[in-house]
Amino acid sequence: MKQATFVIVGGGIAGVSCAEGISFLAPDESIIIISASPMVKKVTNIRNLTKMLSEFSVEERSSNQVFEEFPNVIILHDTVVGLDHENCLLSLASGETVQYERLCICSGAYPKLIGNNPHIVGIRDTDSVQEFQKRLSKSKKVVIVGNGGIATELVHETSGVEIVWVIKDKHISATFIDPGAAEFFQSRLKKGDTTEEENEERTTVKRIKYTVDEGKASQGAALGPDWHTKANLQGLLESSNVSLEYSCEVKNVLDGDAAWPVYVELTNGKLVGCDMIVSATGVVPNVDVFKGCGVAVSDDGGLKVNWKMQTSLENVYAAGDACSVGWDLAPQWFQMRLWTQARHMGTYTAKSMVCDIRGEELLQDFCFELFTHSTKLFGMKVVLLGLFNGQTLDDSYEILLRVTKGVEYVKVILKDGRMQGAVLIGDTDLEEMCENLILNQLDLSSFGEDLLNPDIDIEDYFD
Numbered sequence: 001m002k003q004a005t006f007v008i009v010g011g012g013i014a015g016v017s018c019a020e021g022i023s024f025l026a027p028d029e030s031i032i033i034i035s036a037s038p039m040v041k042k043v044t045n046i047r048n049l050t051k052m053l054s055e056f057s058v059e060e061r062s063s064n065q066v067f068e069e070f071p072n073v074i075i076l077h078d079t080v081v082g083l084d085h086e087n088c089l090l091s092l093a094s095g096e097t098v099q100y101e102r103l104c105i106c107s108g109a110y111p112k113l114i115g116n117n118p119h120i121v122g123i124r125d126t127d128s129v130q131e132f133q134k135r136l137s138k139s140k141k142v143v144i145v146g147n148g149g150i151a152t153e154l155v156h157e158t159s160g161v162e163i164v165w166v167i168k169d170k171h172i173s174a175t176f177i178d179p180g181a182a183e184f185f186q187s188r189l190k191k192g193d194t195t196e197e198e199n200e201e202r203t204t205v206k207r208i209k210y211t212v213d214e215g216k217a218s219q220g221a222a223l224g225p226d227w228h229t230k231a232n233l234q235g236l237l238e239s240s241n242v243s244l245e246y247s248c249e250v251k252n253v254l255d256g257d258a259a260w261p262v263y264v265e266l267t268n269g270k271l272v273g274c275d276m277i278v279s280a281t282g283v284v285p286n287v288d289v290f291k292g293c294g295v296a297v298s299d300d301g302g303l304k305v306n307w308k309m310q311t312s313l314e315n316v317y318a319a320g321d322a323c324s325v326g327w328d329l330a331p332q333w334f335q336m337r338l339w340t341q342a343r344h345m346g347t348y349t350a351k352s353m354v355c356d357i358r359g360e361e362l363l364q365d366f367c368f369e370l371f372t373h374s375t376k377l378f379g380m381k382v383v384l385l386g387l388f389n390g391q392t393l394d395d396s397y398e399i400l401l402r403v404t405k406g407v408e409y410v411k412v413i414l415k416d417g418r419m420q421g422a423v424l425i426g427d428t429d430l431e432e433m434c435e436n437l438i439l440n441q442l443d444l445s446s447f448g449e450d451l452l453n454p455d456i457d458i459e460d461y462f463d
């Protein structure tokens with residue numbers, strides 16, 4: 001039997017950030033990471049865009065490389081197959097057992113698949129991208145199902161193939177953006193260069209203010225950011241073409257014939273033949289192995305954690321995609337299974353466990369005060385802050401919009417004159433101002449539409 005003060009399951013961003021955090025806070029304590037994957041994830045090139053918003057790269061490295069500077073960390077390349085929480089024991093596939101004083105489960109999530117036909121591919125890790133790439137190189141037509149970040153990236157990055165993009169919403173990329181921003185990106189779906197007309201229109205700045213009334217509102221070890229840049233996502237054809245099937249889902253996946261290897265029957269009645277179906281319809285927390293011991297599980301399948309990241313089992317914590325937050329959330333923060341949150345949660349859980357073992361007071365980390373996410377959609381910088389799609393505002397809020405076609409899309413959400421969230425597409429340079437205004441909840445009523453007037457340097461008012 002092996003033993004350590006701190007045992008972590010998972011070598012993804014949450015698990016590695018947790019181990020690094022403990023090593024920093026308690027360098028003399030023993031740490032074991034158990035990871036089913038031989039490579040672990042390391043956050044590098046961190047660039048702080050504001051106090052709370054950062055960009056970073058994620059690299060896959062061998063475990064020895066990542067932890068060579070932390071002699072108190074041991075990595076076991078093994079799979080956890082059982083938890084005996086009464087005796088603080090994990091059993092591993094190899095037959096080994098590991099005893100812990102504090103356990104942190106960071107076992108991530110796996111993609112929801114729309115069926116188990118061999119022509120369906122789910123994108124999750126390096127292996128699945130390689131599989132996708134291999135099949136794509138022999139494909140003329142693929143159906144991509146899903147409307148989140150992964151589906152959007154795939155549609156944008158894949159070339160040389162006909163794509164049918166099946167989305168259940170009325171507009172593209174609904175996880176991150178509203179119909180207005182979807183419209184803004186629409187031309188980028190054509191995968192060609194911008195036209196002269198578009199170039200001319202780029203000089204036009206449109207500013208709009210509108211109010212969303214109840215019932216009429218718009219809704220808005222995994223891979224890392226830029227995962228697609230390392231893969232050549234090229235199909236068989238010379239050119240690419242994307243067609244969209246809005247407001248529909250996959251009803252059935254049917255066997256192929258001489259024309260196509262597989263067919264997709266959609267809820268709008270269409271039958272689409274293709275070489276491959278990509279299922280990018282979200283993830284399910286990967287925690288089945290722990291459910292047998294009676295740990296509380298949330299409706300979305302994650303291990304329920306309190307504000308200290310503790311599960312319902314004594315001395316057992318969870319972080320990253322595997323957990324579901326169960327505390328009273330700050331008004332402008334919510335959980336989304338993303339890198340940034342996996343990293344924040346891993347680091348914070350390290351602090352929570354170390355404080356617990358030392359009997360020290362813990363204060364909740366400031367990162368849970370404001371939702372922040374920085375990403376790229378259709379090759380453009382996208383920053384999402386706070387309640388960027390009016391989430392939890394009961395469909396009653398005001399929107400200020402500034403659009404310069406092909407250049408920037410700025411949307412801020414106001415409730416009772418106070419900023420609740422923002423979507424910033426392009427190099428807007430507004431992230432710091434918006435972050436401050438969301439956090440300090442200043443009454444902005446007196447500014448009206450001037451808040452987004454490009455001729456007024458609004459930041460001068462708030463310094």
Ligand code: FAD
Pocket residue numbers: 009010011012013014015034035036037041078079080081106107108109123124125149150221222223224225226227286289319320321322337338339340342375
């Ligand atoms: P993971 O990275 O999934 O790590 C889980 C770890 O647990 C793995 O090492 C695994 O081997 C191990 N494990 C699982 N079960 C066991 C077991 N029983 N025993 C031992 N080890 C086990 N987020 C962004 O913010 N930006 C993006 O651009 C972005 N792009 C994405 C693209 C794709 C294709 C996917 C799938 C996700 C993307 N995400 C993105 C989401 C992001 O990758 C995840 O939120 C993040 O990786 C979660 O980290 P994690 O450490 O919780 O889990």
